[in-house]
Amino acid sequence: MISKKKALEMLDVIDDMFPDAECELRHENPFELTIAVLLSAQCTDKLVNKVTASLFEKYKTPEDYLAVELEELQDDIRSIGLYRNKSKNIRKLCASLLEKFDGKVPETHAELESLAGVGRKTANVVMSVAFGEPSLAVDTHVERVSKRLGICRYKDNVREVERKLTSIIPREQWTKSHHQLIFFGRYHCLAKKPKCSECPLLQDCREGQKRYRASLRESS
Numbered sequence: 182m183i184s185k186k187k188a189l190e191m192l193d194v195i196d197d198m199f200p201d202a203e204c205e206l207r208h209e210n211p212f213e214l215t216i217a218v219l220l221s222a223q224c225t226d227k228l229v230n231k232v233t234a235s236l237f238e239k240y241k242t243p244e245d246y247l248a249v250e251l252e253e254l255q256d257d258i259r260s261i262g263l264y265r266n267k268s269k270n271i272r273k274l275c276a277s278l279l280e281k282f283d284g285k286v287p288e289t290h291a292e293l294e295s296l297a298g299v300g301r302k303t304a305n306v307v308m309s310v311a312f313g314e315p316s317l318a319v320d321t322h323v324e325r326v327s328k329r330l331g332i333c334r335y336k337d338n339v340r341e342v343e344r345k346l347t348s349i350i351p352r353e354q355w356t357k358s359h360h361q362l363i364f365f366g367r368y369h370c371l372a373k374k375p376k377c378s379e380c381p382l383l384q385d386c387r388e389g390q391k392r393y394r395a396s397l398r399e400s401s
């Protein structure tokens with residue numbers, strides 16, 4: 182693994198590349214954001230935004246999601262992967278919001294994670310984006326990039342990745358770094374075809390070096 186100093190230098194480069202990174206899930210309030218994050222599992226933000234454009238017109242409160250049959254909600258989000266499970270989770274979430282929090286999205290990690298269908302990643306995103314509490318949610322991009330750069334080990338689980346990143350990055354920068362690592366993974370260090378040949382981190386990146394050497398072998 183690389184040193185804390187080197188990791189911070191790399192994060193500075195990513196900061197320069199994506200200074201304006203932010204949440205790309207469209208939402209008007211904490212409730213819409215929570216629904217959008219639930220829908221975004223294994224799905225692009227772009228597709229989620231396409232679906233929520235009409236979904237949020239039709240469903241504005243937890244009661245609205247529970248007022249229709251499950252099949253109707255499934256039809257409304259059918260273009261999103263795992264729509265059957267996600268429909269059930271949305272309804273469970275809405276029921277527990279009404280039961281425990283008077284229909285409002287709670288503002289603490291513990292309360293958020295007590296809601297049906299809400300895990301640590303969703304709670305972190307809602308806390309940081311909706312309520313301005315520094316959080317570093319580890320999604321697939323954050324995990325992949327942190328491991329490729331050597332900030333974390335490939336065998337680290339999501340919780341360990343979060344622990345390492347939050348121990349290196351100053352707390353007040355957690356939310357910004359979270360968005361920047363997502364942008365870096367989404368638009369530059371892509372899962373299948375990372376842009377190593379044009380990457381400013383290539384020299385220090387173990388994964389990039391490995392790919393670079395492999396490409397040299399292939400071309401010789």
Ligand code: SF4
Pocket residue numbers: 329330369370371375376377378380381382383386387388389390
């Ligand atoms: Fe990603 Fe390649 Fe850059 Fe490494 S060199 S961070 S693998 S794009």
